[in-house]
Amino acid sequence: MISPSNSSVKGCLLNSVYYIQTGDLSNLPLLCHYPVKAQYMSEDPSYLTCGKKECRKRLAGKCLVETCGGAVTFHVINFRTDVEFVFFAGGFDTPCVLGRSDPVPFANPSMPLNGHLSSLDSTATSMRLTWVSGDNNPQQVQYGEGKTATSQVTTFTQADMCSSSLLPSPAKDFGWHDPGYIHSAVMTGLQPSQTYYYRYGSDLVGWSSRIEFKTPPAAGSEELHFLIYGDMGKAPLDPSVEHYIQPGSISVVAAMAKEIGAGSVDSIFHIGDISYATGFLVEWDYFLHLITPLASHVSYMTAIGNHERDYVDSGSVYITPDSGEHDWTSNSEQYQWIQNDLSSVDRTRTPWLIFAGHRPMYSSYSSILPNVDAKFVKSVEPLLLTYEVDLVFFGHVHNYERTCAVYGGECKGMPKKDKNGVDTYDNSNYTAPVHVVVGTGGFVLDSFSHNPKSWSLSRFSEFGYATVRATRNDLLLEFLSSNTSEVLDRFHIVKPEAK
Incomplete structure (x- = not known):
């Protein structure tokens, strides 16, 4: 085809x-x-x-x-x-x-499609909706009780694609596909933790269906429930071969869609390696189609991976992202930004501080190419300790792994079992962050070494995602298998509420 x-x-x-x-x-x-x-x-x-x-x-x-x-x-x-x-x-x-065959056209190539939501600030009173259409005229999103917002329209061409003179990107020629027009509109006047309906498009090219969505809680509120994973991509819904098939992506999306359908999920965080299109542009359309059951209903936030910023604070959680694909050394703009962001967090407002990126600082998986950059760890890890980051998320390695409270390759704190036998880290006397690798969104899984490091406490090579429920003094993380819905790992981090 x-x-x-x-x-x-x-x-x-x-x-x-x-x-x-x-x-x-x-x-x-x-x-x-x-x-x-x-x-x-x-x-x-x-x-x-x-x-x-x-x-x-x-x-x-x-x-x-x-x-x-x-x-x-x-x-x-x-x-x-x-x-x-x-x-x-x-x-x-x-x-x-x-x-x-003869050419087969689509009945409406200008149809507005693949709407996805993203958060703009910590008040949760506005949300951005982005969609794709073959039409370059401004369209609208209609939402709430008679409100409308007009889209800003943009696109890009082959000339905009980055490449190498030695080995040109497929996007420059072989893999190019017209991206259509990207529409973006901001819905304002919303209230946090509320359910609304919207549709997008125009009378000229047609409208999407009426879609329900939920705003996240405002920063400083009592609770937050989000899903997080990395390294998803897409897979065909037929027996076809196509570029870069990620076999677990379909089951992971289906499992998360069930959670979203239950109405308790506030946001999704996708921490790098998003579509794996890597220069084959039509794959973005298939990826956006795949995640529409998720991204059209709740805020869908992303971090940069090696195959393709600032997260807002929400509820009792503040998340600072990094990009391992850009300069993070101590004199870099990104390093200064990370330091300023971490130092600015009001822990009385958002007691939980999470750091999220793509390339991990700790991983038991060994391969020909190193998965952990020692220079990155040496440069950025001290910031995590200085600003008492509670939890760190990474992807890149395609499995799930949880550490002790670790710093400098050594366990500074170990969890204890609560009355239900669940690992619990007590951060009332902070020692170091807990690291979690959750690169289980769809890419072919990586196995583990037979001799894991002492800091590695839990390891699973299964497709799935993590779900995080945070109140002001308790953070519960569960890692779920997307194939069985079984909770494979579960732990708490607890702390007294900040005064």
């Missing part, structure tokens, strides 16, 4: 380099333009056995030429440009085109 419909379907063997460059070693048809999806006809068993015969030429009542038919099904979403279906032989490495 190709798009746009005028894409080249000649074989380009060297395009395998584009996939390897991004870390994707999957087997895909080496056409001169990225095929959005591909399937072998063997997905239909009757094709190989010629179970669906059709006579193409008859003479004197006898069939002289028979063909064997088959069918495959593609899950297609509205990514605005016409689609063609190409039938080829010769395998993926040396594709030889036998036929191609």
